[in-house]
Amino acid sequence: MWLIDRGPVVPVLRLSGTIGMVTPLRPGLSIAALAHPIEKAFSMSKAPSVAVVINSPGGSPVQSSLIFRRIRQLAEEKEKKVYVFCEDVAASGGYYLAVAGDEIYADTSSIIGSIGVISATFGFVGAIQKLGVERRVYTAGTNKGSLDSFLPENADDVERLKAIQRDVHDVFIGVVKERRLGRLKGPDTELFSGAFWSAAKSLELGLIDGISDVRTKMREIHGDKVKLRVVPLERGWLPLRLRRLPSLGGWEGGAGAGGLAFADDLVSAIEARAIWSRFGL
Numbered sequence: 001m002w003l004i005d006r007g008p009v010v011p012v013l014r015l016s017g018t019i020g021m022v023t024p025l026r027p028g029l030s031i032a033a034l035a036h037p038i039e040k041a042f043s044m045s046k047a048p049s050v051a052v053v054i055n056s057p058g059g060s061p062v063q064s065s066l067i068f069r070r071i072r073q074l075a076e077e078k079e080k081k082v083y084v085f086c087e088d089v090a091a092s093g094g095y096y097l098a099v100a101g102d103e104i105y106a107d108t109s110s111i112i113g114s115i116g117v118i119s120a121t122f123g124f125v126g127a128i129q130k131l132g133v134e135r136r137v138y139t140a141g142t143n144k145g146s147l148d149s150f151l152p153e154n155a156d157d158v159e160r161l162k163a164i165q166r167d168v169h170d171v172f173i174g175v176v177k178e179r180r181l182g183r184l185k186g187p188d189t190e191l192f193s194g195a196f197w198s199a200a201k202s203l204e205l206g207l208i209d210g211i212s213d214v215r216t217k218m219r220e221i222h223g224d225k226v227k228l229r230v231v232p233l234e235r236g237w238l239p240l241r242l243r244r245l246p247s248l249g250g251w252e253g254g255a256g257a258g259g260l261a262f263a264d265d266l267v268s269a270i271e272a273r274a275i276w277s278r279f280g281l
Contacts, residue, residue, distance in 0.1 A: 007225025008047040010218050013037060014230060015052060015067075018272045019093040020060025028059060028272075029097075031066040033233065038067075041231045042074040049221065050075070051214050051228065052084045052101060057275045058092025058114065061168050068175070071100040083221075085214045086110045091196050092118075092275075095207070096172060099179040105212040112202035115172055116194025117165040120274070124150050180206060 019029045027033055041050050052071070058064070075082050084090075084101030091114035098104050098112075106112055128135060128150060135150045146157040173192050177184065183206040184191060191205060202208045210217075218226050 007227055008222050009045040009227045009229050010047050010049050010051055010222065011041040011044050012051045012053060012214060012228050012230045013041045014055075014233070015097055016055040016087075018059040018275055019056055019067075019097075020063035028063075029056065029067065030060075030063045031070060034067055035070060037231045037233050038070050038074060042078045042080060044229070044231070047222065047226075048080055049218070050080050050082050051218060052082060052097075053087060053214055054084060054090045054094055054098050055087035056091075056094030056097065057089050057278065058094050058096075059272075059275065061093060061096070061117065061172070064093035064096040065171070065175075068096055068100045071097075075100075075102075083214075083217060085212070085217070086112060086199075086208070092116065096175065098208075099176055103210075104208040105210050105217055106199040106202065106208050107213065108199050108211055110199045110202075111196050112199060112207050113191075113196035114194055114278075115176055115192045117169045117172070118194070119161060119165065121147065122149050123153060125152050183209070 015029055015034070017029055041052075071082060074080075081103075082101045084098045084104045086094075086098060086104065086106040087110065089111040090098045090104075090106070091111055095113060095115060135148075137145045137148060137151065139145050143157070143160070145151065146154065147161060169192070173188075176192075185204065185206040191207075197205065197207075199208065199211055203211065212220075215228060218228060
């Protein structure tokens with residue numbers, strides 16, 4: 001009786017979308033949604049490798065950190081090597097996820113980097129003045145209304161926000177330096193400026209390890225008989241407003257709640273679109 005060599009099976013975890021942000025039909029990447037798929041990726045095969053495919057322009061630094069840590073924890077516990085493959089973009093929080101890999105690869109046209117922190121909002125003070133609208137805010141706590149878009153900008157509030165951004169940025173920089181130890185080749189002022197680059201320049205700077213794709217690289221490592229098995233993500237396809245969930249104001253799908261849910265979905269979609277558009281996508 002002949003034994004059939006079916007080849008090793010390498011799990012593939014696809015992380016695509018903004019991080020932490022909820023859009024109308026596609027929830028953002030979060031540890032709550034990804035904990036089980038990540039666990040499955042490290043448990044479903046005896047192969048010593050797990051492949052992670054990333055296509056993300058970033059988002060929540062907290063969710064980026066939590067997802068990164070879960071991947072690294074399981075990689076160490078299961079003694080498996082993580083190979084990351086960047087698609088259109090792995091920038092900001094997307095690159096934070098990428099450094100969970102022991103090796104990082106990208107397509108020639110991938111966009112990599114943006115190691116920085118950003119906060120964006122609008123100021124509507126002039127608009128409400130022209131409309132004759134009076135803004136009334138009542139707080140307990142002198143800083144509770146800081147950075148309100150309908151109030152004049154306060155220098156102390158801005159400095160407080162920048163201090164938080166510096167703290168978050170320092171954590172991001174520390175993670176990248178630890179994970180890319182001995183491979184980074186550019187000055188800190190360039191690498192951590194928030195700039196982003198093509199794959200070729202990223203390779204030159206040591207942000208990635210090569211130009212390749214998941215199938216090519218896994219065949220190089222495990223042979224032509226390697227099988228790639230995508231780990232399904234647990235994502236709902238309906239907006240929350242259509243799921244008829246109870247809320248404090250009655251049913252989620254009611255007229256009032258539905259209108260608010262639609263507004264939330266719309267704002268989230270616009271914010272997600274703005275994050276992608278920073279990278280020309």
